[in-house]
Amino acid sequence: MTSLQPVQRIAEVRAQLEDWRSHGSIGFVPTMGALHPGHATLISQARAECARVVVSIFVNPLQFDRKDDLERYPRTVEADLRLCEQLGADLVFVPAVSDLYPAEQLCTVDPGPLATHLCGAHRPGHFRGVATVVLKLLNVVEPDRAYFGEKDAQQLAIIRRMVADFDLAVTIVGVPTVREDDGLALSSRNARLSVRERRLAPTLHMALRAAATKIAEGATDVNAIKDSAHTAVPRDPSVRIEYLDIVDAGDLQPVAVIGRSPVLVAGAMWIGETRLIDNIRVEPRR
Amino acid sequence: MTSLQPVQRIAEVRAQLEDWRSHGSIGFVPTMGALHPGHATLISQARAECARVVVSIFVNPLQFDRKDDLERYPRTVEADLRLCEQLGADLVFVPAVSDLYPAEQLCTVDPGPLATHLCGAHRPGHFRGVATVVLKLLNVVEPDRAYFGEKDAQQLAIIRRMVADFDLAVTIVGVPTVREDDGLALSSRNARLSVRERRLAPTLHMALRAAATKIAEGATDVNAIKDSAHTAVPRDPSVRIEYLDIVDAGDLQPVAVIGRSPVLVAGAMWIGETRLIDNIRVEPRR
Numbered sequence: 001m002t003s004l005q006p007v008q009r010i011a012e013v014r015a016q017l018e019d020w021r022s023h024g025s026i027g028f029v030p031t032m033g034a035l036h037p038g039h040a041t042l043i044s045q046a047r048a049e050c051a052r053v054v055v056s057i058f059v060n061p062l063q064f065d066r067k068d069d070l071e072r073y074p075r076t077v078e079a080d081l082r083l084c085e086q087l088g089a090d091l092v093f094v095p096a097v098s099d100l101y102p103a104e105q106l107c108t109v110d111p112g113p114l115a116t117h118l119c120g121a122h123r124p125g126h127f128r129g130v131a132t133v134v135l136k137l138l139n140v141v142e143p144d145r146a147y148f149g150e151k152d153a154q155q156l157a158i159i160r161r162m163v164a165d166f167d168l169a170v171t172i173v174g175v176p177t178v179r180e181d182d183g184l185a186l187s188s189r190n191a192r193l194s195v196r197e198r199r200l201a202p203t204l205h206m207a208l209r210a211a212a213t214k215i216a217e218g219a220t221d222v223n224a225i226k227d228s229a230h231t232a233v234p235r236d237p238s239v240r241i242e243y244l245d246i247v248d249a250g251d252l253q254p255v256a257v258i259g260r261s262p263v264l265v266a267g268a269m270w271i272g273e274t275r276l277i278d279n280i281r282v283e284p285r286r
Numbered sequence: 287m288t289s290l291q292p293v294q295r296i297a298e299v300r301a302q303l304e305d306w307r308s309h310g311s312i313g314f315v316p317t318m319g320a321l322h323p324g325h326a327t328l329i330s331q332a333r334a335e336c337a338r339v340v341v342s343i344f345v346n347p348l349q350f351d352r353k354d355d356l357e358r359y360p361r362t363v364e365a366d367l368r369l370c371e372q373l374g375a376d377l378v379f380v381p382a383v384s385d386l387y388p389a390e391q392l393c394t395v396d397p398g399p400l401a402t403h404l405c406g407a408h409r410p411g412h413f414r415g416v417a418t419v420v421l422k423l424l425n426v427v428e429p430d431r432a433y434f435g436e437k438d439a440q441q442l443a444i445i446r447r448m449v450a451d452f453d454l455a456v457t458i459v460g461v462p463t464v465r466e467d468d469g470l471a472l473s474s475r476n477a478r479l480s481v482r483e484r485r486l487a488p489t490l491h492m493a494l495r496a497a498a499t500k501i502a503e504g505a506t507d508v509n510a511i512k513d514s515a516h517t518a519v520p521r522d523p524s525v526r527i528e529y530l531d532i533v534d535a536g537d538l539q540p541v542a543v544i545g546r547s548p549v550l551v552a553g554a555m556w557i558g559e560t561r562l563i564d565n566i567r568v569e570p571r572r
Contacts, residue, residue, distance in 0.1 A: 010453065100453075106537075107417065107444070107451040110396040131393065132452075139453040158393070165393040166418075167296065167386075167425040251392075 004085040006057075006077070006094035010140050013093050017054070017141060020090070024051025028143035028170075030134060033057040034074040034188035035083050038178040042147040043087040045175055054141050055084050056093040062105060063129030069275075074191050093141070100136060108132045111158045114252050118154045118266050119277060122242055130155055131162050138163075138170055146170050151177040151185045153264050153279040157252055177278075183209070185278045197271045200239055204269040204278050207232040207244060211265045212280040215246075220258040220284075222246050233269070242268035242275065249281055258284050290371040292343075292363070292380035296426050299379050303340070303427060306376070310337025314429030314456075316420060319343040320360040320474035321369050324464040328433040329373040331461055340427050341370050342379040348391060349415030355561075360477050379427070386422060394418045397444045400538050404440045404552050405563060408528055416441055417448050424449075424456055432456050437463040437471045439550050439565040443538055463564075469495070471564045483557045486525055490555040490564050493518040493530060497551045498566045501532075506544040506570075508532050519555070528554035528561065535567055544570050 007013050017026060027050030029042045035057075046053045057080055064070035077094065084092045109131035114120070120127050138146060148156045160172050178186045183205035184198075193201055211229035219225050229244050247254050249262040266279035293299050303312060313336030315328045321343075332339045343366055350356035363380065370378045395417035400406070406413050424432060434442045446458050464472045469491035470484075479487055497515035505511050515530050533540050535548040552565035 014455070103450070105451055106398045106400055107448040108396050108398065110394050110414075112392045112394065114392055128396075136451075136453045139455065142455075162393040164389070165391050165422075167422045169300065169425065169428075 004081055004089065004092060006081060006092045008093075008095055008099060010095065010099060013054075013091065013140055016091055017052075020052045021142075025144040026050060026141065027053045028056070028138070028141045028146045029053070029089075030056045030058075030137050030146065030148075031080075032059045032073065032188065033080045034076050034191065035080045036178075036186045036188060036190075038149055038151065038186035040083065040087060041178055042149060042175050043084065043089055045173065046145065046147050047088045049173075050143075050145055052090045053088065054091045054093060054143065055089045056095070056137055056141070058093075058095055058100065058133070058137070060100075060129060060133040061097060062101070062108075062133055063126050065123045065126050072192070074188050093137075100133065105132065109135055109162060111162065114154070114158045114161055117247055117252055117254055118243065118245055118264075119268060120154060122268065127154065127158050131158055134159055135162065135166070135168075138168060143170055145173055147173045147175055149177060150174050150281075151187065151278065153266055153281070154252060157250075179205070185276075187276060189274055189276065192274045193271060197238065197274065200234060200236060200271055201276060203232065203234055203239070204267055204276055207241075207269075208265045208267055208278055208280050211244070211246065212282045215258055215263065215265070215282045215284055218285050222254075222256050222258065225258070229265075229267075238272045240270040242270060260284060290367055290375065290378060292367060292378045294379075294381055294385060296381065296385060299340075299377065299426055302377060303338075306338045307428075311430040312336060312427065313339045314342070314424070314427045314432040315339070315375075316342045316344075316423050316432065316434075317366075318345045318359065318474065319366045320362050320477065321366045322464075322472045322474060322476075324435055324437065324472035326369065326373060327464055328435060328461050329370065329375055331459065332431065332433050333374045335459075336429075336431055338376045339374065340377045340379060340429065341375045342381075342423055342427070344379075344381055344386065344419070344423070346386075346415060346419040347383060348387070348394075348419055349412050351409045351412050358478070360474050379423075386419065391418065395421055395448060397448065400440070400444045400447055403533055403538055403540055404529065404531055404550075405554060406440060408554065413440065413444050417444055420445055421448065421452070421454075424454060429456055431459055433459045433461055435463060436460050436567075437473065437564065439552055439567070440538060443536075465491070471562075473562060475560055475562065478560045479557060483524065483560065486520060486522060486557055487562060489518065489520050489525070490553055490562055493527075493555075494551045494553055494564055494566045497530070497532065498568045501544055501549065501551070501568045501570055504571050508540075508542050508544065511544070515551075515553070524558045526556040528556060546570060 027046030115127040313332030401413040530553040
């Protein structure tokens with residue numbers, strides 16, 4: 001039993017925040033629930049930096065390109081509320097779909113060229129849906145600081161750019177990825193993995209690590225670097241690499257040769273029916 | 287000489303408004319300058335309804351589909367500032383292009399199906415540019431109320447929907463079109479008309495009025511109604527109708543038969559090198 005009651009209505013959130021806003025800064029952690037220790041670090045950092053902490057839990061239909069993925073997305077609201085309370089959140093916003101989308105969403109955020117590569121190339125409309133719901137949530141909560149995990153690197157880059165491009169008065173804080181001991185990035189989707197799949201899962205991180213090491217050692221030919229990453233992926237019928245790419249860390253455009261700018265080594269891998277993503281930011285050797 | 291000094295920097299606007307916001311409501315009138323009595327009614331209404339009034343003057347390159355139109359757009363900033371002062375504006379925001387667009391605008395507002403008809407069909411990207419800059423300006427000023435002319439009916443409908451779809455905490459106020467005695471809607475572009483063109487200009491309103499009258503009399507066949515409008519347009523080599531359309535006043539989709547919902551009778555007409563638009567909202571006879 002938790003004493004932190006979820007707030008569903010936008011008007012209620014606004015009324016509560018109106019009162020808090022004059023007394024100090026508002027930190028905001030938007031999530032899709034199924035909270036894990038990665039989310040906990042976001043909430044804890046917000047708790048340490050802001051007077052009030054708002055968490056939202058909303059599985060956003062607009063960003064799911066596949067209906068089965070939306071339906072199978074894990075939902076654990078009771079446990080999420082307990083965790084939010086333990087971590088000292090002040091308000092948990094849990095809107096229904098009809099609260100955030102009372103009518104057809106006709107106006108959307110187009111993330112343009114930031115969405116054409118990496119996950120964006122494989123999940124049509126996904127980042128349009130992400131950017132749109134994040135804009136809506138930022139407009140409801142109007143936080144001083146909003147926290148996002150670096151695991152979703154393309155999402156974070158798009159949100160940073162959206163905030164700059166739309167002149168939103170919020171500071172976006174990126175929080176480092178939390179990993180299991182074997183390197184697997186924490187993700188709500190990890191809960192779907194079978195024991196056998198779970199053993200295969202860290203190979204995505206190993207592949208990205210192999211590429212990142214090559215770059216840190218001075219390699220510059222992106223195709224050769226990507227080949228070395230692919231050799232780290234086990235030949236297993238249940239494993240399929242969706243992409244392994246190296247892009248400029250700022251504009252997310254593919255690079256052919258490693259230069260002096262920071263790059264993201266990023267990948268998506270299917271294990272059985274589950275899609276995992278991960279990335280490593282690398283500063284090339286000077 | 288005016289004592290109301292324009293403010294160019296976003297940070298300066300925010301600092302000034304931060305101070306004012308706690309003392310009462312903020313009204314905002316975004317314009318492209320070249321102010322005429324139509325704008326004056328917007329500013330006056332904001333003055334009557336809000337504690338502080340902010341006017342912006344910014345010729346937004348993102349919404350011009352034709353470079354020559356952007357270059358030829360009238361600019362009268364000194365006179366605009368004097369008018370703003372006379373009407374009691376408290377702050378005039380006059381950003382440079384590099385203030386609002388310090389980098390390439392990668393994220394934009396996609397107005398979706400609201401932009402596929404009327405002007406949107408003839409000015410590719412126009413409403414994307416309008417919605418994007420209005421969102422930016424609303425985020426800089428964060429007004430309680432923002433004022434827009436009904437002359438730009440499609441723009442007003444898109445902004446209303448954007449505000450609802452993105453959960454912006456602002457009230458959008460539509461202000462009736464101001465007309466010359468002969469019916470011509472006031473527009474900054476009217477300044478471009480020659481004496482001969484000016485005499486032809488009211489025929490757009492006459493054509494729309496002819497269609498609106500038919501609807502008010504009970505006509506329902508949209509093609510027949512449009513034919514009657516076209517007959518009101520003079521056969522003159524310098525006059526060209528771009529479109530005359532009848533759309534649902536809410537979702538801006540074309541209607542084939544007049545039903546019970548309000549419609550917009552809207553048109554765009556070229557006179558020489560100048561493009562004029564106008565519209566009439568009609569409540570069908572019950």
